[in-house]
Amino acid sequence: MSETRADLLEVEDLSLSFAGVKAIDGVSFSIAEGELFSVIGPNGAGKSSLFNCISGVYAPQSGSVRFAGEEILGMPAHKIAKKGIARTFQNVEVFPAMTVLDNLLLSRHNAMRAGALENMLWLGRSAREEKAAVEKVREVAALMQIEHLADIPVGSLPHGTQKRIELARALAMEPRLIMLDEPVAGMNHDETAEMTETIVQVNRDLGVAILLVEHDMKMVMGISNRVCVLNFGQRIALGKPAEVIRDEEVVAAYLGAA
């Protein structure tokens, strides 16, 4: 990764409390355009809270989150998504009764269109526009190697495949940043290896920046450009994987949590 790339996401002095419990305590970091950046930390360190602040689900008490130079803190989640930040969830969030193709199309329409009703009914869309949308989501499906499943209801597919579909839904929005919340959780060895390769491919070939939260340390250390470590809501380390893994405070935090 070049060191000269511009910052895409800038998180500054972010703090979030729940009834006196500091879930995030003055955290700052930035992610460069096209970077693969991971956030790790023991259980309860604040990783999910951080995700939820950036994507507009939680409203932190203080701090700033800028995306492509624009303050996004306080914006509703759907507006943040439209700005170019897509996310996946710890638990698979797909529409199980809908086909793979329709799941991808709906995600794309939600990102591109204005009104919710119009999204649902696809009103006023020209046939050409619709054709372009189908072409785009088929392209994404091919990249994610789920093209052959296009007409199958998502709910009937295995967990690992549903996780891939969730990532494909995020990609269908053509984001500049994808936030992945434990993308290999619950996957077996082969599924994990496949998903890891896909994440690297999406980052490298599409140039999409990735913010990854994951407990699988081997995966994180193997693919990240930089890693940020949280403990009790605070940033205790930030750097290249080889630096972070040797950091005394990081080692102590993980041993303490073991």
Ligand SMILES: Nc1ncnc2c1ncn2[C@@H]1O[C@H](COP(=O)(O)OP(=O)(O)OP(=O)(O)O)[C@@H](O)[C@H]1O
């Ligand atoms: N909705 C909430 N209400 C109250 N406290 C919360 C809420 N969400 C998180 N917390 C608290 O904030 C702290 C950080 O939690 P968070 O879920 O962000 O950690 P995490 O690093 O994602 O943990 P895990 O790895 O277990 O998912 C914890 O002390 C947690 O109990």
